Amino acid sequence: MKGLEPLIFEISKPGRKAYSLPELDVPVKSVDSLLPEQHLRERPAELPEVSEVDVVRHFTRLSQLNFGVDIGFYPLGSCTMKYNPKINEEAASLPGFNDIHPYVPEDLAQGCLELMYDLQNYLAEIAGMEHVSLQPAAGAHGELTGILIIRAYHRSRNDHKRTKILVPDSAHGTNPASAALGGFTVVEIPSDERGGVSIEHLDKAMDDTVAGLMLTNPNTLGLFDENIEKIEEIVHSRGGLLYYDGANANAILGISRPGDMGFDVLHFNLHKTFSTPHGGGGPGSGPVAVKEFLEPFLPVPTVTFDGQKYNLYYDRPQSIGRMKSFYGNFLVMVKAYAYIRALGPDGLRRASEDAVLNANYIMRKILEYYDLPYDRHCKHEFVVSPSRIKKETGVRTLDISKRLLDYGFHPPTNYFPLIVDEALMIEPTETESKETLDAFCEALIAIAKEAYENSEVVKSAPHTTVVGRLDEAAAARNPNVRWRKPE
């Protein structure tokens, strides 16, 4: 079976090599004399044997098979695929930030610690909260951190009967998963006819067995929950806490603060809102912010400043503990810090404003062909449904997404949120120009027309990509997850 680019193993040739190591300048002893035989490897691992130019060409050619923000428009809903400023990458590659072991004495790491301390404070200010832990490695990791903090809080008050977490049916899939991992039973709350949390159902569900509510606001429909004050009152008055999923925070920077809305704990995604690149799936960073009364439960360590020196602070006996080793994804923090410093308060607010403007603009331009389940101003993203197109032509969301590839765009998020049939979730971000948005709208409209005029061309898309639709069912039925040398 021929591939687009051979596997690195397939171009391997015995005796070829890329590496060079320093001369071994110490007296050499036989390995057997240093290590007992039972610990030694008998057969070498089959890593490839290739030259340096092989390595470079292989990965360079591979890279050309991929799409990224630097190539084109990437309106993937709830993922905030904004432009990743290049100065951030340069800052994160400075030797002072890279050649530094996490266990060097704090005196030698004052630059790292100062950056972390300031970033903690910036994020707290943006959140409208008092304290921040930078430790979580990703959004879902931050969610789990927050859920464990909620759990620790209730337990500290000897309140053991709160075993449930409420999650709206529009929530990101990680919310219920994180709550379950934190040891809670998940209770789903339906949405109302305006796309917000159903107050009626919340009112019924919220009792003294509920530890808290996880909410994304604006939610995954891109809608700000107009009843947030009522929600806050219901949850807090009955002893629950409010968790804010910051995946959609790109809509609210400097415009509204989760802490002011009444949330007690939140996570941000530095790789979404704060412009750090997604890296093909990571590394991300998911800092957690809390109100003052939850500070005792934050993970250790956090960074403190005594007026002269920055320190790692561990003295938190009620802490939930550690979420990962060391202090978090530091180089990702460097990029987010640089971004906040570049934009300043005014720039952050304008980023959110333009993100919301861009989303509303696309939404209004495609309505002739795509249905809007909730006709309101959206925030930074929105969800439409090609349900009419599907009914009349058989063309589905998946087909439209694949056809968009032929037009040179990354498709929106598909089939999410689950409460909208055939959902297409579109998030343009603020870093896209009107021309790009216009071209994208034209493509969506052209595809809708194609569905009626020549539906086969949409249903069999993509036609211009390096591979066609891949057989996922076969991949799952008989998993081939590693290469083996042919016998």
Added chain:
Amino acid sequence: MNFLPNTDKDREEMLKTIGVKSIDELFSDIPPALRFEGDLDLPPAMSEHDLAKHMIDLANKNKATGLVNFIGAGAYDHYIPAVVRHVISRSEFYTAYTPYQAEISQAVLQSIYEYQTMICELTGMDAANASMYDGASAAAESVTIAAGLTKRKRALVSRTVHPETRAVIKTYAAGHDLVVEEVDFENGVTSKEHLLSSIGTDVCCLVLQQPNFFGNLEEVDDLSQVVKENGATLIVSVNPISLGILKPPAEYGADIVVGEGQVFGNPMAFGGPYLGIMAVNQKYLRRMPGRLVGMTTDDQGRRGFVLTLQTREQHIRRERATSNICSNQALNALAATVYLSWLGKKGICEIGEQCLQRAHYLADRISELEGFSLAWQAPFFNEFTVKCPMDADKVVDALIKKNILAGYPLGRFYPEMKDHLLIAVTEKRTKEEMDDLVAGLEGLA
């Protein structure tokens, strides 16, 4: 600075299309009391030049660059070849999202498949995932797998496992109501006697580290046998760069192998981002968290790669999920893949042998010093523990004045070992640098 391409004229036209008079109107659904008035209390915007200068100034406030590093303890100072940064700086890789649209993500997908293969080869296991957040969280999620599979609620972790890994295991266990108990050590390795007295058929797993936190090689065959006899899962946390010369964990019965993948082409970077390695035997494949890439074909029979077995994942299982992990450390895993391609079949053995030889040279020299001795007799790979004639913290402080980071004082995690210093040696440490360390220590005794 900002990165907004819209001109004021664009904005006007767009507002007109939307049918509103101002951007503010788009926010009219936010209750007035919740609208933030004024400016966030943040420093003002900067030009790119000013920002670049500021970031350099901050980086220069760190004083570790240029010091000769003998600190290991979970993060290691290996050389990173130029090809690694070259490849991971290609924005086709680093500005992509998770490869959900396989047709335009073959670079990320194929490189993960290559990574999975390399990890399987090194560990001897049947399958590896696309990576976890770090070695510690990979270990913690392994305990969850073991508890789920065995339906047992007690987990054993050796006290020779990295203290921060143990801490993360405990944090994760809280949500599952698992009881985590530690197995003590004797002579620097896990005590088989203590394991025998702790284990039972209610134990879901034993977590070991090889080489262990003190640098010592565990008597894995013996311990593995005890675990198997009790029907528990053996989880082994490895330093993966040791696997060029050390026995693959599959050969001594590991069911799940985890490890800190930083050693493969990722900078120490004050603790992250790194990547968590996770590999399992076949029995655990469908329980393994995280992303997994599989090979398949397209509609014309061409080879291609996709994310597979996604029914395991949180976005499908939601509240029934056994893991909530969503992202991986893809770019770090790519760095590891490039690094391992560069090192290759011979290089991974040679670098292992270099670490081994250099570490033993230094250990021999230090043990000849008056007042200093090796803490234990156990065999070691690239890291070893020295008993000092004073607090190890004092040793470290004194050697910094000679531009040497002498090692990691164990007293922070093991209060009974304040005079113990953990020293790591990579292929980068020259004889001259090691002799300087020895001379520095000699001056203290």
